[in-house]
Amino acid sequence: MKKYGKEELRNLKKTIKSDNLFYNKGKMTGKLLKTIRKFFGIKYAAVMSSGTAAIHCAVAALEIPPGGEVITAPITDMGTVIGILYQNLIPIFADVDPHTYNITAESIEKVITENTKAILVVHLTGNPAEMNEILQLGKSRGIPVIEDCAQAYGGKYKNKKLGTMGDIGCYSLNAYKHISAGDGGFVITNNETYYERVSNYADKYYDRHGKGVRLSKLAPNYRITELQSAVALAQFSKLSNIVEKRHLFGNMFNKGIMGLDGIYPHKVYDYNYASYWFTMIRMDPDVLGCDRDKFVRKLKTSGLIKAGAGYIPRPIYLEPLFVNKHFFPGNIWPAEKIGEKTYNYQEGMCPIAEEILETAIRIPIDESMDESKVEKMIESVKKAHSKCM
Ligand SMILES: Cc1ncc(COP(=O)(O)O)c(C=O)c1O
Known part of the structure; x- marks a missing residue:
């Protein structure tokens, strides 16, 4: 069974004929955003170049000062934690349930500190994490919750679509996911402020919505192209x-x-x-x-x-990057320095x-x-x- 076919080709042809490959105000990206909003029954969606980019933008949109801790899952793709590290935040790993393989409110609570600024839940393999308890915990401590749904298209927790329960949901369109644009990703949210920030963080803070915030913050270029949107749109069907x-x-x-x-x-x-x-x-x-x-x-x-x-092969925190804390050249980890606390990643953290x-x-x-x-x-x-x- 081929992953791509007539529908993708038709959209790609239309895109080339349109003579515009830039995403902003692009027809395919516009249609894709509408499709995503409808599929999830959500107010806002923003598309970007990868799932990693989606998560990075979501973390950035929370605007946590450097040195803050973000609790996440130890069994996941590197893409879950890249954004945490680039925002100068500290990834903290909660252990998982032995049979769902997801982090739980109980395991999160064990590693929560005064310095916990966000929870980043991964719905591993498309199996929903137990969201009510996690959301309740986040709410009681005033900690926002991001859902990493890169592996979880179509998954539902108690009839609620994954990615729609936390403050921000993130999806990947990489080559191996349920649906794909070769690469790509998107963010969904019901929060207008997060939506505007996420959109800006994906596009150098160029303020494409014209809100008067142009180049007011440091942001990468994680733009999607009309070609990817054309393929993703066909894939959604x-x-x-x-x-x-x-x-x-x-x-x-x-x-x-x-x-x-x-x-x-x-x-x-x-x-x-x-x-x-x-x-x-x-x-x-x-x-x-x-x-x-x-x-x-x-x-x-x-x-x-x-x-x-x-x-x-092993929990993400046991990879050399974490064990050696070689996140930046010169063996300097600014987040740790700012937090004025030493963090070590080692065996036994999440048994x-x-x-x-x-x-x-x-x-x-x-x-x-x-x-x-x-x-x-x-x-x-x-x-x-x-x-x-
Ligand atoms: C759970 C999870 N999060 C994030 C990512 C990153 O997505 P991408 O490869 O699109 O950057 C992946 C990709 O494999 C993933 O499986």
Whole structure:
């Protein structure tokens, strides 16, 4: 099944014929923004060059003075934390639930300090984080909440679309997401001030809305182009079908492998709607009597399932960048200096996240599958399981 086709080509042709590729007041970007607002039932949307850019602009829009702490997830893409670091803020990692793999109000509360200025929740793999408790915690402490929905198109928490509950929601249109423009991203919000700031932070603070704030703040150029908007617009028309299929096949797979000793399906609460960018199961080597790599090899030899070990090799805070605190040249980390506090990133910070990434198996789910394919995937897990036991 091809990701791009006639619809994208038609929009690209129209764009070239229009002889304008600049996003501001561009027809395709205008239509894309309208489509995004309608899809999410949200007041404001702004588009930019990547999901990383969307998150960076969202963090910047909160206008937190340097040295502030932002609590986020340890199992995520680097794109979640880049904006925190570039805004001279300190990423603080909360541990995750052992079966949903998302941060929770309880784990966030454990690392909250007087200096916590924002919470950046990641809905990992499109499985909704438990938002009511997180929003309640944020509200009680006056801390804004950003949702990283890069992997979570179409996901719903208690019937509410992901990205619409926090102060700002961020999406990615990179090449591997549910829908894509090659690269790209967008922000959604019901807050006019955040919307205006996010739009300006994505475009050098050039004040394209004419509010008299031109070049009043430092901001990068994260502009999208009309070509990306043309592709993204066509992709949006395919989104509901993609999400429905992934939801169906992901749930079917996780249900199908329930009850196997030592195998833990990805936990999705009944009241939530997961959109399965992929799914991730866990195995207990002691119960199964074989290690993860051996189990993955057994799964792969069946030829019916494309399993992989883990998602990222280790929690993001254990990457050399964090362990060595080499965020800027010269080994100077301005945020830490301003905060007048030493921060160290080391093993044991989020023990559950560390254990998950040592015992998790990534199972790709996608819209090109059908039910018989999912049945075969379930069978191969059962076979590998019986061979290990
Ligand atoms: C959870 C998460 N956040 C942020 C990003 C960054 O998105 P992009 O690659 O569009 O910059 C990604 C991309 O993989 C992601 O998965």
